[in-house]
Amino acid sequence: MLPFARVAIIGMGLIGSSLARAIRAAMPTVQLVVSDADEDVRERVIQLGLADDVTDGAGAAVVDADLVILCVPVGAMAAVAAEIGPELSPDTVVSDVGSVKESVAKVLGAALPGVHVIPAHPVAGTEKSGPDAGFASLFQGRWCIITPPPRADAMMVEKLAEFWRRLGARVELMDAAHHDRVLAVTSHLPHLIAYSIVGTASDLEAVTKAEVIKYSAGGFRDFTRIAASDPVMWRDVFLNNREAVLELLGRFTEDLVALQRAIRWGEGDTLEALFTRTRAIRRSIIDEGQDTEKADFGR
Amino acid sequence: MLPFARVAIIGMGLIGSSLARAIRAAMPTVQLVVSDADEDVRERVIQLGLADDVTDGAGAAVVDADLVILCVPVGAMAAVAAEIGPELSPDTVVSDVGSVKESVAKVLGAALPGVHVIPAHPVAGTEKSGPDAGFASLFQGRWCIITPPPRADAMMVEKLAEFWRRLGARVELMDAAHHDRVLAVTSHLPHLIAYSIVGTASDLEAVTKAEVIKYSAGGFRDFTRIAASDPVMWRDVFLNNREAVLELLGRFTEDLVALQRAIRWGEGDTLEALFTRTRAIRRSIIDEGQDTEKADFGR
Ligand SMILES: NC(=O)c1ccc[n+]([C@@H]2O[C@H](COP(=O)([O-])OP(=O)(O)OC[C@H]3O[C@@H](n4cnc5c(N)ncnc54)[C@H](OP(=O)(O)O)[C@@H]3O)[C@@H](O)[C@H]2O)c1
Ligand SMILES: NC(=O)c1ccc[n+]([C@@H]2O[C@H](COP(=O)([O-])OP(=O)(O)OC[C@H]3O[C@@H](n4cnc5c(N)ncnc54)[C@H](OP(=O)(O)O)[C@@H]3O)[C@@H](O)[C@H]2O)c1
Numbered sequence: 001m002l003p004f005a006r007v008a009i010i011g012m013g014l015i016g017s018s019l020a021r022a023i024r025a026a027m028p029t030v031q032l033v034v035s036d037a038d039e040d041v042r043e044r045v046i047q048l049g050l051a052d053d054v055t056d057g058a059g060a061a062v063v064d065a066d067l068v069i070l071c072v073p074v075g076a077m078a079a080v081a082a083e084i085g086p087e088l089s090p091d092t093v094v095s096d097v098g099s100v101k102e103s104v105a106k107v108l109g110a111a112l113p114g115v116h117v118i119p120a121h122p123v124a125g126t127e128k129s130g131p132d133a134g135f136a137s138l139f140q141g142r143w144c145i146i147t148p149p150p151r152a153d154a155m156m157v158e159k160l161a162e163f164w165r166r167l168g169a170r171v172e173l174m175d176a177a178h179h180d181r182v183l184a185v186t187s188h189l190p191h192l193i194a195y196s197i198v199g200t201a202s203d204l205e206a207v208t209k210a211e212v213i214k215y216s217a218g219g220f221r222d223f224t225r226i227a228a229s230d231p232v233m234w235r236d237v238f239l240n241n242r243e244a245v246l247e248l249l250g251r252f253t254e255d256l257v258a259l260q261r262a263i264r265w266g267e268g269d270t271l272e273a274l275f276t277r278t279r280a281i282r283r284s285i286i287d288e289g290q291d292t293e294k295a296d297f298g299r
Numbered sequence: 300m301l302p303f304a305r306v307a308i309i310g311m312g313l314i315g316s317s318l319a320r321a322i323r324a325a326m327p328t329v330q331l332v333v334s335d336a337d338e339d340v341r342e343r344v345i346q347l348g349l350a351d352d353v354t355d356g357a358g359a360a361v362v363d364a365d366l367v368i369l370c371v372p373v374g375a376m377a378a379v380a381a382e383i384g385p386e387l388s389p390d391t392v393v394s395d396v397g398s399v400k401e402s403v404a405k406v407l408g409a410a411l412p413g414v415h416v417i418p419a420h421p422v423a424g425t426e427k428s429g430p431d432a433g434f435a436s437l438f439q440g441r442w443c444i445i446t447p448p449p450r451a452d453a454m455m456v457e458k459l460a461e462f463w464r465r466l467g468a469r470v471e472l473m474d475a476a477h478h479d480r481v482l483a484v485t486s487h488l489p490h491l492i493a494y495s496i497v498g499t500a501s502d503l504e505a506v507t508k509a510e511v512i513k514y515s516a517g518g519f520r521d522f523t524r525i526a527a528s529d530p531v532m533w534r535d536v537f538l539n540n541r542e543a544v545l546e547l548l549g550r551f552t553e554d555l556v557a558l559q560r561a562i563r564w565g566e567g568d569t570l571e572a573l574f575t576r577t578r579a580i581r582r583s584i585i586d587e588g589q590d591t592e593k594a595d596f597g598r
Binding site for chain 1: 422495562
């Protein structure tokens, strides 16, 4: 049996449109209604045949849905919740894909008292945006973290888990606050650092921007890929996971200063020891199936 | 006409073995003699048929060579130079592939007074090591920066440039000190930061190492790729390009602190403005042919 028969997706960007494609592929009989505020996007969604129905207002999309998934930036969740609230039935499950979970849980819980709010986060994506960037296999083999609020209905949580499993994801339940600390390490801090170093590199006097671009194959270009991610999405992530990011940033800066000191004083052994230790982590990530062995080209 | 008829490569790791393969493919009539201190590596080189002759001592390999290319870590250049010095003919060009140029130029210039020392650096590589990691197309479309010392023989410099062009590289001449500043930005700092963040992430208490590995697709795993690079090679890079790296690290830390402040005070506009600016750099790198448009999977 299908976990959900009628699904509404709000926001047809990279994640929303990937979700629509994945649902179509894995559960073709699901009734799929989607909405997007941008007329061009709606038109593109119709051209691509991504849904059974496309609405402009989010409210119209959720009528009679058993599952609603909000695929908008974390900072836009409150406005969308206010819009759909009056149209929801009491049995509806409202979930989302936001990269931060504690603040989203709070916002959705407050705005939608009578329904099943079960936030989630598929740890899968790319640096691209919009409906053309999506693809059906995005969630295949990736983790989807569900963060059920304290008194969530266990059966609804299991239905949502089953839904994500059908899309190819591996599911894990986690406390929202812990999710935010884990993702601060594995995603938010790396993005912040990448944005920062790309910013630094483009502001130098001794080395021109043209030179930075020309010789970027030395390692820098790997950072620019991450630093090309959607600005609004990431602004919202940092504003909504402030504490965890700031705490971690403190730790990172401390470690970097120690490394700086080792370079200044020519402590080769310290450097080599750290550089050897980090190799093992890479190995584990490949063993866990979260990346490929294939070498990256150009250093 | 071949720029060089008899070439010696010292050190058959990733770069040395890629060089041997590329020479074989582009200039099959070149006489190629290589040496490596490790017996297993020499055996592997023979199995793979990468050279006409394989010697254990570096000195034996350079006899009668018109071009010698040192493909060892930057910190090992002095010892190798001492070993080959007595065997070189006065017309020989001695070059290298080291990632730092000013210190190598100094070391080779001092150790090899009677020959043409013309240091170079192909800005191409991967995070792997050893003779099995090499491949013939590594230098295709990549830049090779040649840093001729002040009174270098112009004809020899041009021959070396022609040699790299035949291997598919694009050649640029640059002052050694400037090279070191440019590469500090495009390669050395990114590697240092990647090593540092991977180190920080593996030392936390609130988040386990298993969790970091499991959810690494959020961005972190891109850093682990760089941080899996050879420890000895990178130790030597930081010890030999100390000033440029430390100066840049100061700039980076300053910028990161400003970003930290923007997060703490909720300055969304500042964050969004930086995140938007960094996107343009990515675009330019793709336009310059230094990376592909292909999105990276898993965020
Ligand atoms: N990208 C990733 O790697 C990734 C991974 C996991 C989770 N996520 C999460 O997925 C969510 C969507 O990200 P995405 O990558 O799909 O972004 P995207 O491609 O930029 O799409 C964003 C979508 O949100 C809509 N939107 C933006 N602001 C809105 C507002 N104020 N009100 C209503 N709708 C608004 C956009 O509508 P328009 O068409 O009108 O612009 C668009 O449909 C975010 O919460 C993000 O944290 C992203
Ligand atoms: N990897 C990159 O991405 C990249 C890119 C551009 C330039 N480079 C430069 O290329 C050079 C070689 O790097 P690689 O990536 O090819 O490293 P690699 O795969 O680890 O190979 C290193 C080679 O150097 C030899 N070696 C190490 N220490 C030595 C010593 N004390 N005396 C004599 N030989 C020694 C090794 O010999 P054994 O077989 O005996 O271990 C091996 O042949 C370095 O200067 C590096 O800065 C690297």
